Amino acid sequence: MSKEFEIVREFEADATPEQVWEAVTSGTGGWLWPMDAPEPREGGKGPFGSTVTAWDPPHRYTNRVESVEGIHGQSLNQLDHTIEPRQGGRRAWVRYVHSGIFVDDWDNQYDGASKHTDFYLHTLREYLTHFAPRPVAFATLNGPEASTAADALDAVVRALGIEEDAVAGSAVEVRGPQGRLFDAVLDYRNPYFAGLRTDDALIRFFGRNHWGAPVGISVHDFAPGADAKADEAAWQGWLDEVFS
Structure with a gap:
């Protein structure tokens, strides 16, 4: 049975808001995997057939897709990033929200997505701290x-x-x-x-x-x-x- 989900994480990053923005929008695979970079405008094309629904560098980026290609078991997927400066802009506070609809095996899908989120966001912080902006x-x-x-x-x-x-x-x-x-x-x-x-x-x-x-x-x-x-x-x- 289809059911909505929402996974929310908040954290501080040892990077400027601009560095976080570059990491999550460049599509390089430096911290996650290579993907098409989004068109830099609201209404532009995003990765995996999504549409950019918020584009406010370096503060807010959201993409949304309602026919999810390559993601088994979902009929809706949205990734939302809110980035705010801390310590005079030397660090960034990030709020990450992954939401959508799982169409089957909800508990297993949610458990996997939630635990993967923690690992992926940790990898983002490792990338920002130790490797950005080195090519990968x-x-x-x-x-x-x-x-x-x-x-x-x-x-x-x-x-x-x-x-x-x-x-x-x-x-x-x-x-x-x-x-x-x-x-x-x-x-x-x-x-x-x-x-x-x-x-x-x-x-x-x-x-x-x-x-x-x-x-x-x-x-x-x-x-x-x-x-x-x-x-x-x-x-x-x-x-x-x-x-x-």
Whole structure:
């Protein structure tokens, strides 16, 4: 049965309102994934077939779509960003509202969207603090069918060599593709997601097995000359091996 939903988050960002605005409207994939940048006007075209319903740089940006392409289980989707200056404009306060209509499996859809929101917005803050406005090479991939198992994300974290009791903020040595060891900060960790930050990348691990889907990985590579296809191939091979 169709039912409306609303997910609201408010936070301060270690960035100016202009920097936050650029991050959420440029479409670069620096913190989320590459998408078409919106036409810079009310009534313009937005990502995923949406329409820009509010455009007031750098304070308010809203897009809305009523026939959602590529988003399973929704008939309406709206993303609203309100950005206000703090500390004389040196920091920004952000109010983010994701609303719409889920057409089936409402509880599962809402739970997944809500928890993903927290992870995505954390990644936005990490990007703004450590990487903006560096250009990015973005890769995303999914695990095999075996990665839908209940303990799949736990298996991924173990394969990375991260201790079970490691918490967000911990410095860790990670075992990545081809057994390569590298240093990182475990910038996010809960039963549903894990995030790693290196000097040149944000690597995100999505425990979508909790919602009946395969585990996913995204790589935001800010290194000079970064190769998104090479990143994708390397991490796909690593993830497939974890579940082989």
